[in-house]
Amino acid sequence: MSRAGRLITLIDILRRHRFPVSAEALAEETGVSVRTLYRDIETLRGQGADIAGEAGLGYILRPGFTLPPLMFGDDEIEAVALGLRWVTARGDGELARAAEQALARIEAVLPTRLAERMQQQNLLIGPASQAPESIDxxxxxxxxxxxxxxxxxxxxxxxxxxxxxxxxxxxxxxxxxxxxxxxxxxxxxxxxxxxxxxxxxxxxxxxxxxxxxxxxxxxxxxxxxxxxxxxxxxxxxxxxxx
Known part of the structure; x- marks a missing residue:
C-alpha cells in the first residue's frame, strides 16, 4: 500500500471509532510499525486533521477533517458517480439538483484521469416508474x-x-x-x-x-x-x- 493510501486508511479507521484507539491497534490495522504510525499521525496533523491524544493514551479524530477527493481510487470514484446519478434520477427536485451540483464540483477538482472516469458513465441507472405524488x-x-x-x-x-x-x-x-x-x-x-x-x-x-x-x-x-x-x-x- 502506498503511503497516501495508508493515510486514507488511517483516517477511515479513526472515523469509525468514537473513543480513543491505541497506537498499537492502529499500527496493526494499517500494517506498519508503531514508530511509523506515530509519523503518520503527525503527517495527518500537519495536513489539518484534528487528532487528539498521544502515545500511551490512544488517538481520536475530532469531526470536521476531510481528505480531498483527488485521493479517491477508481472504484470509489465509480461508486460516488453511480450514487449521485441515482439521486439525480430518483430524488425530488431539490435533491436531484444538489446531486447534480455535487457531481460537477467533484469532477472539477479531480485529476484529469479520474475526471474522465466519472464522465464515461459506464455504470448506468435503469428506468423506473415512480408513483405520482401530490406533495414535495x-x-x-x-x-x-x-x-x-x-x-x-x-x-x-x-x-x-x-x-x-x-x-x-x-x-x-x-x-x-x-x-x-x-x-x-x-x-x-x-x-x-x-x-x-x-x-x-x-x-x-x-x-x-x-x-x-x-x-x-x-x-x-x-x-x-x-x-x-x-x-x-x-x-x-x-x-x-x-
Whole structure:
C-alpha cells in the first residue's frame, strides 16, 4: 500500500471509532510499525486533521477533517458517480439538483484521469416508474432535519383518508415509490407511509420530544425481527396496514 493510501486508511479507521484507539491497534490495522504510525499521525496533523491524544493514551479524530477527493481510487470514484446519478434520477427536485451540483464540483477538482472516469458513465441507472405524488418530499426532508411534527392527510390502501400527526425521521427510496418512516401519534407506534398516498401536509413547527437518532435506532431494532422478509416488502405491507 502506498503511503497516501495508508493515510486514507488511517483516517477511515479513526472515523469509525468514537473513543480513543491505541497506537498499537492502529499500527496493526494499517500494517506498519508503531514508530511509523506515530509519523503518520503527525503527517495527518500537519495536513489539518484534528487528532487528539498521544502515545500511551490512544488517538481520536475530532469531526470536521476531510481528505480531498483527488485521493479517491477508481472504484470509489465509480461508486460516488453511480450514487449521485441515482439521486439525480430518483430524488425530488431539490435533491436531484444538489446531486447534480455535487457531481460537477467533484469532477472539477479531480485529476484529469479520474475526471474522465466519472464522465464515461459506464455504470448506468435503469428506468423506473415512480408513483405520482401530490406533495414535495423536500418538505419531508426539511421536517426531518428540524425534528418537527407534521400534520398529514393519509389515504390507506382502501382509499379512506385520515389525519395523522407524525414525527418524521427517515425516508426510504425504492424503484416505484418512496416511504416516510415516522412515529404516528394516532397509532402510538412507528408507521410507514407511502408518499404517493399523502394527499397533503402541514408543518406544525413543534419539535417532537424524542431525538431522531433514537427513533431511528428503535426502528432498526424492530427490523431485526423482520429479516425473513425483504425490506421493500416489509415496509410496503406496513404502509398498507396504516
Amino acid at each position: 418530499t423536500a418538505d419531508l426532508r426539511a421536517a426531518m432535519r428540524a425534528e418537527v411534527k407534521l400534520d398529514i392527510a393519509y389515504r390507506d390502501a382502501g382509499g379512506s383518508v385520515s389525519r395523522r400527526i407524525v414525527w418524521p425521521f427517515a425516508l426510504g427510496f425504492f424503484e416505484t415509490t418512496r416511504i416516510l418512516i415516522a412515529w404516528c401519534e394516532l397509532r402510538g407506534a412507528i408507521r410507514h407511509f407511502r408518499t404517493d398516498r399523502i394527499d397533503g401536509l402541514l408543518r406544525l413547527d413543534q419539535r417532537y420530544p424524542t431525538r431522531r437518532a433514537l427513533l431511528m435506532a428503535e426502528w432498526r431494532r424492530q427490523q431485526i425481527g423482520k429479516r425473513g422478509e425483504r425490506p421493500a416488502d416489509t415496509q410496503s405491507k406496513a404502509a398498507d396496514r396504516n
